[in-house]
Amino acid sequence: MGDVLREGAASLGYVENWLLQSDAVDYYAQDHSLASPFQHFWSLSIQGQIFILFPLVFVALGAFARRRGLAYEKVLTVGFAAVFAASFAFSVWFTAADQVQAYFSLPARIWEFALGSLLALAIDRVRIGQGAALVMGWGGVASIVACGLVLDVQGLFPGAIALWPTLSAAAVILAAQNGGRFGVHQVLASKPLRKLGDISYGLYLWHWPVLVIALTWRQREEAGWLLGTLAVLVSVVLAWATIRFVDTPWRAWRWPEMRLRNGFAGVAACVLVGVAPIAAVQGSVQTTTSQVEARAAVDNPGPRPSTRTTTTRPPPRRA
Numbered sequence: 146m147g148d149v150l151r152e153g154a155a156s157l158g159y160v161e162n163w164l165l166q167s168d169a170v171d172y173y174a175q176d177h178s179l180a181s182p183f184q185h186f187w188s189l190s191i192q193g194q195i196f197i198l199f200p201l202v203f204v205a206l207g208a209f210a211r212r213r214g215l216a217y218e219k220v221l222t223v224g225f226a227a228v229f230a231a232s233f234a235f236s237v238w239f240t241a242a243d244q245v246q247a248y249f250s251l252p253a254r255i256w257e258f259a260l261g262s263l264l265a266l267a268i269d270r271v272r273i274g275q276g277a278a279l280v281m282g283w284g285g286v287a288s289i290v291a292c293g294l295v296l297d298v299q300g301l302f303p304g305a306i307a308l309w310p311t312l313s314a315a316a317v318i319l320a321a322q323n324g325g326r327f328g329v330h331q332v333l334a335s336k337p338l339r340k341l342g343d344i345s346y347g348l349y350l351w352h353w354p355v356l357v358i359a360l361t362w363r364q365r366e367e368a369g370w371l372l373g374t375l376a377v378l379v380s381v382v383l384a385w386a387t388i389r390f391v392d393t394p395w396r397a398w399r400w401p402e403m404r405l406r407n408g409f410a411g412v413a414a415c416v417l418v419g420v421a422p423i424a425a426v427q428g429s430v431q432t433t434t435s436q437v438e439a440r441a442a443v444d445n446p447g448p449r450p451s452t453r454t455t456t457t458r459p460p461p462r463r464a
Contacts, residue, residue, distance in 0.1 A: 148168075148181060149181050149182065149183065151164065152164060152165075152181045152183040152184065152186070153183050155183070155186075155190075156183045156186035156189070156190065157416065159189070159190040159193030159194060160190055161183060161184075161186040161187045161189070161190040162187040162188075162190045162191050162249040162250075162251065163190070163249070165184065165187050165249045166246055166249045166250065169245060169246070170184070170245075170249075180353075180357055181357070182353065182354035182357045182358065183354075184353065184357075185349070185352075185353035187249050189349075191249075191251055191254050194251050195251075195255070195258050198255075199258065199262070202224065202225075202228070203221070206220050206221055206224045207220075218266060221262075221266060222263065222266050222267075225259045225262045225263050225266070226259075226263060228255060228256070228259045229256045229259035229260055229263065230256075231256075232252060232253065232254070232255040232256035232259060233256040233305075235252055235253055236250075236252075236253040236254070236256060236303050236304055236305075236307070237304045237305050239252075239253050240253065240301070240302070240303060240304030241304065244300060244301070244302075244304075247303060247304070248302060248303060250303075253303055254303055257303070257307065257311055260311055260312075260315065264315050264318060264319075268318070268319065271319060273319060273320065273323050274323075275323060275324060275325045275328075277320075278319075278320040278323035278324040278325075278328060279320070279324040279325060279327060279328055279329075281316045281317075281319060281320040281324075282316070282317055282320030282321070282324045282328050282329030282330065283324075283329050284313075284316065285313045285314065285315075285316035285317035285320065285329070286313075286317060286329055286333075288309065288310075288313035288316070289310055289313045289314060289317070292309055292310045292313070296309065317329060317333075321333075343388065344381070344384040344385050344387075344388045345384075346384075346388070346392075347383070347384030347385070347387040347388045347392065348380055348381060348384040350384070350387065351379075351380045351383040351384050351387070352376070352377070352380040355376050355379050355380045355383070356368060356373075356376045356380075359372055359375070359376045360372075
């Protein structure tokens with residue numbers, strides 16, 4: 146329970162990846178029933194760290210471009226290309242040296258986000274013919290699916306092999322809207338997939354704790370087809386409810402945007418909602434532990450000395 150509470154607090158602070166690094170957690174351990182329900186927050190933690198780091202990079206590169214009189218977009222391209230190259234080289238080295246630690250490492254993952262930034266900078270300038278887009282789009286989707294079937298994620302990521310899924314995703318994005326009537330975008334933009342995309346964030350939040358709780362409840366190391374299907378369905382329902390009744394109303398609420406202090410108050414309220422149950426459970430655990438320790442002498446007195454008295458008879462007299 147103590148480890149779960151630590152990971153809950155680390156997830157709230159977007160430092161779960163650092164905690165898992167320090168604990169040398171094997172993310173792909175065979176027995177998932179022993180895993181923390183917060184373990185998957187490592188990737189959201191890295192995203193949160195990127196959301197702080199990358200704006201600083203934008204500001205720094207913008208200041209450099211103004212001072213030198215250079216085109217901002219070109220400076221961004223060169224800057225993120227340098228970030229990509231440095232992080233990718235580090236990722237390849239660190240993965241080979243210590244894959245478990247590299248898996249949760251921010252420096253070893255930055256290149257994946259830098260690749261996305263480079264794609265965003267280049268996408269309006271790239272012109273792809275309909276035939277090429279058709280091949281790129283469907284080939285990218287097939288390649289992404291193949292990653293989950295072929296790659297040894299446990300032993301290889303996030304090194305050079307991570308180029309496979311990231312470049313596949315880039316191919317799908319570049320091919321969007323250019324593949325004609327048979328292009329992959331016709332399927333990806335369908336209503337069912339768009340609905341699934343709308344709840345994808347909530348689905349990521351819920352799928353792992355639902356799976357861990359299900360495995361613990363059934364006392365199993367891995368889910369079969371029935372338990373796995375039920376876990377997916379429950380996760381989808383919870384994801385929909387979270388987006389519908391929490392995320393959408395919050396984003397539509399204008400009060401936090403009216404004043405800066407309102408925004409800080411809203412953030413503080415969100416933090417309180419997350420911290421309060423963790424603190425309550427932590428306090429309950431500590432209280433229970435203290436009570437058990439206080440009663441230890443009463444509940445487990447140990448061996449007691451015998452109260453029976455023994456009479457030692459004198460040796461018989463000799464005749």
